[in-house]
Amino acid sequence: MHIPDGYLDPLTAFMTWVVAIGYTYYAYKYSELRTKPELILSLAAAVFVAQMLNWPLPGGTSLHFVGGALVAILTGPFNAYFIMLMVLLVQTLIFQDGGITTLGANAIAMGIVAPWAGYAAYKVLKTRIGIAGAASVGGWISVVTSGTAVGILIGLSTWFPYSLGISVPIMAIWHSILGVGEGVITGLAVLYISRKAPHYIAT
Amino acid sequence: MTRRLVLFLAALVAISPIFGVWLAELLGYHEPLDIAVELINEAAGYTLLRDLSEEWRWSPFADYKVPGLPDWVGYIVSGFIGLMTFFILHVIIKRLYVKRAS
Secondary structure: OOOOOOOOOHHHHHHHHHHHHHHHHHHHHHOOOOOOHHHHHHHHHHHHHHHHOOEEEOOOEEEOOOOHHHHHHHHOHHHHHHHHHHHHHHHHHHHOOOOOOOHHHHHHHHHHHHHHHHHHHHHHHHHHHHHHHHHHHHHHHHHHHHHHHHHHHHHHOOOOOOOHHHHHHHHHHHHHHHHHHHHHHHHHHHHHHHHHOHHHOOO | OOHHHHHHHHHHHHHHHHHHHHHHHHHOOOOHHHHHHHHHHHHHOOOOOOOOOOOOOOOOOHHHOOOOOOHHHHHHHHHHHHHHHHHHHHHHHHHHHHHHHO
16 A cells, blocks of 8 residues: 555655645654653554465455554544554665555544544444444455555546545445455454453543 | 574565565566556546656665666675664664664
């Protein structure tokens, strides 16, 4: 899902950087980066490694864990932003997985949209269908919404001369299929943690 | 980071080439976004969106490879470079806040 350099025009890329920097300042005030740096960096390291475990699928694509919903369910969406931001910084700066000009867009899609969507779905559904089911739906929704966000950003770029009507459905439909894997992993992980270490799940 | 977590993540990094290199080569892996962009380019009838990362190389470890090493070894080394980076960040942030607090 990492947008590489070349997919967004300079103005769109600049605007996404502005939004990401503004959100970083805002989220910092509500995060626990100062009080729980160990937890946040440990989860960032775990998400980084989990994202290296691609499960290639016949046909040439892959399932791999994104982690936005899971870390939001565990630590809340503001901490989740810094977890995903650190993962993105390491992936982008060291491994060129995602572009520099598109780092703001990637931070929006994977650091803001995915955690908030996953967290909101989990909060709304957990009393109705149980935590595992709610976390599964949250994981699935996080991938669909962040994929859709990428579609919107690509569609807004002037380098893409067609409407959002082309980029958004392609990204949303594709990620609604891939999101199933994210949902299953998120549900199982939350179920396991709720039994072994329930204090790690955000209230 | 606890010792147990570090060992667990190190074990995952050690087996990661099975998924990230061998199976990926076997099945012809492409990033989902690249496939979506291919569909977009096909719908447009020409190359609308082009990944510039091949032309803008700023890291020797691009695509989780290490120059001079086979892909699978490079993938493992990259995983450990990543883990080491988070460990260093952890030490820096911890010291920063300890300094501020004192």
